[in-house]
Amino acid sequence: MVSALSHIREIERVAMGGASGRDMPVVQSWLRCVNDYRLDPAQAQEAYIVPQTKLREHREQAEELIRIGRSGLETLFNQVAEQKYVLLLSDARGVTVEFMGDPTFDNQLRKAGLYLGSEWSENRAGTCAVGACIVSGKPVVIHQDDHFDSSHIGLTCTAAPIYDTLGDLTAVLDISQLRSPTAKASQQLALHLVAATARRIELANLISRTRNDWVLRLSRLPDFLDVDPDAALSLDGTGRVTGITHGGFNALARAMNLTAFTARELIGERIDRFFEIDINDLPRYMRGGADRERVLRARDGSAFFASSIAPVVAPRGPATARPRLPGALSTLSFGDPRMEAMLARVSRLAGLDIPILIHGETGTGKEYLARAIHESRERPGPFVAVNCAAIPEHLIESELFGYAPGAFTGAAPRGKTGLIEAAAGGTLFLDEIGDMPLSLQSRLLRVLSEGEVQPVGALKTRPVRLKLISASHRDLGRLVAEGRFREDLYYRLNAATFTLPPLRERLDFDALTERMLARIAAETGGSPRLSPGARMALRAHHWPGNLRELHNALKVAAALADGDRIDAEALPEQIGRPGARQPLRPALAPMPPATPPGSTDAAGEGDLLQELAACGGNVSALARRLGVNRSTVHRWLKRGTPRTG
Structure with a gap:
């Protein structure tokens, strides 16, 4: 085993860009510890055990998962106990909520952090299997001096993630030893056992729920x-x-x-x-x-x-009860399963001071989602939105951070409060964060890491606590790779990332359209309604501008309509004219009919027959267009079309 001094020097060498023979997950974790968490490898820290009151909260939140996974946990522990392994089940914040180990070693295990209530989040404990697994979302072995903190270099730890049914990491399963054989390869069987058990727990959880x-x-x-x-x-x-x-x-x-x-x-x-x-x-x-x-x-x-x-009870159809969401979030979806699942995840984080990053094409409603998250908080405070692409570069620093009196020529005599400070106690929404100049990104990183802001020309900092939500239609990961966005800031911003689906992929298109028409009617005093032809034209459009483009198209159509009936001719030319550009659907993502084919509803019958007619009556072509089997199309036609002859 290496000495603590040589271990510290190796980490420092890697942090300076030096080569290392370590596995890439270990190197990446070391760099996060140094650059993002500002941990010092020379400052050894004792393992942290959360207070009993906190542990009780963590265990209560994980109670259902512990119950469902108990059989798998016990089976795994019985397989590895003779090799002096202990088993830890940690929640998504790195706190051990279930523990199995040899009670004769309790004191040693507690001191090493291999115990109930120990916190193994990467920002607290440095490189460790639980923390690295939470960040990467993948199984990992952190063996002996792979650990960042020298107080842990005697341990070997192997962990695998456990995801919930919606695809969110919900727990980490870890088996660890106080002492182990020297070779890291000795842990490959442990890695296989942990990953297999995590998979079985996920299956049991899926079947249970x-x-x-x-x-x-x-x-x-x-x-x-x-x-x-x-x-x-x-x-x-x-x-x-x-x-x-x-x-x-x-x-x-x-x-x-x-x-x-x-x-x-x-x-x-x-x-x-x-x-x-x-x-x-x-x-x-x-x-x-x-x-x-x-x-x-x-x-x-x-x-x-x-x-x-088979289902224990009747299978759910489209009329399934929607998840309970705070009022503001519940207005953003009208039955689209992807949106419903995303909003359910968002609702869990709305009340926490965890940075959120929203991805989505232009016009998908990123600011609407940010405002809904803000309004879902118990004490929301102010909401301050900043479009980083709209503020001139020479003004953005003073706009964001404010300035002291006399900070520069032309400055207001009393100075100015910046937008970041104005959001204190509430939410700061940084739209198009990918367009923030590199020179300001380091200053924003300091705000996030230190919880304080320093106005331009000021000598003292001011404390600021806020909820940060950022958004971009650009691929920030690619900008990082191109050197146009700071990697450390990127990892600060995307503690939780959510992607809004484009309008062309949403299954609640008709309901969204009707809701927008209702709002337009409230503004104009009319009662606009779509003709079947107009509805089909709207469904066929690609919608590169998403919700914003749809809203504008409906406003134009309502204004040009002859009375309250909106025909296809009233739609903007690029949408309503015959031969308009067809949707550029992904190869694996056909646009489903808004009314489920096979419905006995007259509109559903008409939609399917019109689509069949558009395919020249060729059932195979229609099946390819809808992404289903020919037999499925025949069944829809049989159910939805009255028999004749």
Whole structure:
């Protein structure tokens, strides 16, 4: 084992850009510890155990997961206990909420932090398996002097993430030893066991929380399909994904060449977008048939073994009760599953002082979401919005930070309070953060890390506490790689990241349109309504300007309409004219009909028949357009179209 002094010198060398033979996750964590958390490797810290009152809060919040995962935790511990491992289950903040270990070593384990209530967040404990796993979202081994803090270099720790059914990291499972063999490779079996147990806990959690949904289990091999599948998804009564086992599905997604997708982005998607199956095919994959005969093909041609579990109660359809959301957040979605899932996650963080980064195309409603988060807080305080792209570069520093009296020629005699300080006690929304000049990014980083602001020309700093929400339509990760955005600021801003879906992918398009028309009617005093032709034209448009473009199009159409009926001719030319540009849909993301095909509603019948007519009556072409099987289209037509003859 290396000495503490040589360990400190190695970290300092890496921090200065020196080469290292360490695994990349270790190097990246060391750099975060030095650059982001300002930890000093020479300052050894004792393990931190949270107070009992705090521990009780953390355990209460994790109670359901502990209950669901207890069998898997006990099985894992029985497998590794003879090798003197201890088992830690930490929540997403790094606090150990469940512990299993040899009671004869209690004092040693508590001192080392391998104990109930220990906090292993990276910003407190430095590089460690739990902390690195929380940041990266991936299984990791932190072995001996991989640890940042020299007080931990005797430990070996192996951890894997546990995700909830919506794709959020909810816990970390870790097994650790006070002392271990020298070689890091000795922990590969430990890594496999921890990752497999985390996968089983995710499956148990999915099955427990989706009693009114179908569960589809998937494996590359048939042998353990029903007891230990590679991945699983839950599906509502319309065949849309309502939950997932995160880690396992990522592995299958790579096999299916779906690397552009994260597991979270699958929520709300139709299962027949990825596999040659729909909700009515699931019963034939239930247990009873031979495992090797339950083969399911993906859209790319790859094959998986599948096993389905029927709902305990009737499966959910489109009328499922929406999650309880604060009033401001509940107004942002009208039934789109991806939006509903995202808003449910947002609501958990609205009351916490955790920085939030919002991604989305122009016009998707990033500021609306920011304001809704702000208004959902118990004591919201002021909301200050700053468009970093709209303020001239020579003014943005004084606008953000303010200035002292006489700070420069032309300065106001009494100075000026900056926008950051004006947001104290409330929310600061930095829109288009990617356009902030590099010279100001370091000053903003100081505000976030120190909780204080220094006006231009002032000698003293002023304390400021606020909720920071930033937004951008640009890929900040790419800007970091190009050297146009500070990496340390990027990791400060994206503690939690949310992506607003573009309008063309939202499944609540019709409801959004009607809500906008109602607002326009309230402003104008009329009662505008869309003709079937206008509605079809709106659905067919690509909407590069998203919600903003839709609102403007409806206002123009309402003004040009002959009476209250809005025909296609009243829509802006690029939307309503025949032969207008067709939507540039992603290859795997066809726009579904707003009224589910097969509905007995007359409008639903008309939509499907019109789309069939647009395909020249070719059912195969319509199936490709909608991204479903030919049999599915035939069934929709049979249900929705009256028999004749």
